[in-house]
Amino acid sequence: MKLNLPSLALCSLLLLWNAVDAFAQSNNTYSTKGWFGPPPPPFSPVVAPDRHITFRLKAPQASSVQLVFGEWDLRPQAMQRDTAGTWQLTIDPVAPGIYAYNFLVNGVQMPDMNNPETKSGTQLYASIVQVPGNRPRFDERQQVPHGILQTLHYQSTALQRLRGLRVYLPPGYFEQPARRYPVLYLRHGGGDDENSWTQPAGSADVILENLIASNKAVPMIIVMTNGLIDGTWAGGSSPEGVKALQQELLTDVIPLVEKTYHTLPGRDNRAIAGLSMGGGQSMLIGLRNLDRFAWIGEFSSGLLSDKDFKIDEAWPGIVNSSLNEKLHLLWIGCGTKDPRIPGHQDLVHALSQRGVRYEYVTVTGGHEWYVWRVELKGLLEKLFKTPVVYDQAVQLRDEQ
Structure with missing residues (x-):
């Protein structure tokens, strides 16, 4: 078949004209009018x-x-x-x-x-x-130099699966590559995860950078791992669970952190602390590994408050006056309205009987984040400072 090129060109021109005409006749009702006014007032809260x-x-x-x-x-x-x-x-x-x-x-x-x-x-x-108050709160983000939050993933040797952790790097970390920092391994409670301490309820990063800005705390790295092994607080508090978490921390987490970040070496530059479930983990793991940690703290641990808790079963031959030469700080805290407070009183009494030096801190409140934020502030003000001034029974409060 022979193509007629003039006819083909004419057909193409007609098709193009019809397409242009179709766009020209479209009924576009879309409008951005009214987009750019003032925002509506907040609804709640x-x-x-x-x-x-x-x-x-x-x-x-x-x-x-x-x-x-x-x-x-x-x-x-x-x-x-x-x-x-x-x-x-x-x-x-x-x-x-x-x-x-x-x-x-x-x-x-x-x-x-x-x-x-x-x-x-x-x-x-x-x-x-x-x-807000008339002046910035200790746990409120302020106009101060800010740190950086990062997420790392690693293969847990003990649990045989991929896990995540959060790392807080203090202000100026990347601007001073030659500087090295001590590390606080901060553990969460049952029902929480590695992100909880840096959510508004925890505000660990905010609290630390406010303290650093006012020269009340040493610049440090905070590492927050997941303290659950099966999604339950019971699993994270069982003997098997604590053993697995200890292996994970010592075998996987600490080497990863010290390989990745500018950390100061040795036990004098490592602290471990936590709240509730994480408080029990911190005390158990910390006192069983005094070659790794010289600073240990717990807030509101249920495990340590149990009426059947036995010091010599948890730490055979460890809890005696010789601890005073090995630990720079042993911090024990609880809310005054927390049902765990009698157990904490029994614990510090037992420590006193054994000649162990400690800091016992109470905060007005129950088993709640307000208590733990105030506790964390007090702990951060003492970490990695030597010599530590001890007050064996003190009540902290929000400065507001």
């Missing part, structure tokens, strides 16, 4: 200058909504519904701080879906609201 807090939830189908505010001594408070189906409650002024809260909607707990700041670990626990 709203912190007033006098530190009243207003909480709101849109739930037109709900028959009842309550606010559960705080972490300890929880008392649900009824919220009121308006004609549009929005529930609201304004609570009395609170002290400056970091607070957790949830809603109970028809008896079912849920976070505040209008608030992206949350407390999470093995599950999503609560929403978080921060209340």
Whole structure:
């Protein structure tokens, strides 16, 4: 078949013309008008200058909504519904701080879906609201030099699987490559994970950099590992679990950290501490490895508070006055309203009977993050400073 080139060209031109005409006749209603106005006011939570807090939830189908505010001594408070189906409650002024809260909607707990700041670990626990004061809080991010958070992954020899850890590097780390730093291995509690200490509820990185800026703490690296072996606090507290976590820390984590970062060598430059489940792990692992750690701390450990806990079974032949020559600091802390406080009192009494030097610290509160933030601040102020000034019984409080 013979192609007629002029006819082919004419057909192509007609097709192109029809396409252009089709675009010219499109009915485009898309508009960006109205995008660039001022942002709407916050919906929930709203912190007033006098530190009243207003909480709101849109739930037109709900028959009842309550606010559960705080972490300890929880008392649900009824919220009121308006004609549009929005529930609201304004609570009395609170002290400056970091607070957790949830809603109970028809008896079912849920976070505040209008608030992206949350407390999470093995599950999503609560929403978080921060209340400022007349001056910056010790656990509030301030206009100071900031550090860097990094994530590392490694193969756990003991658990035979890939695991993650978080590392906090202090301000100026990369600007001073010749400088080396001591390391705090900081452990979380049951139900949390390696990220929990650097979430708003923990704020370990924020607390440290504020202390460094005010010359109250030594610049240090903080390493936060996962203290769960099977997703439960019981697994992380069992003898088998602690043994596996000890092997993981000594065999995998410490070598990885010291290979990757500018660390100071030796036990004098390593500390281990933790809260609740992690507090028990820290004490057990630390005192069993005094060739690795010269600074040990625990906050609110349930394992050490148990009425059947036996020092000589946990640390055979270790806990006696000879510890005073090996440890720069043994820190023991608990909230005054925590049911673990009697066990802590028994523990420090037993240490005194054995001639062991320690720092016993209490904070007004229960088994909650407020207590642990205050405890951490006090511990950080003493770590890697020698000689350590001991106060064998002291109560700490939020400076606000």
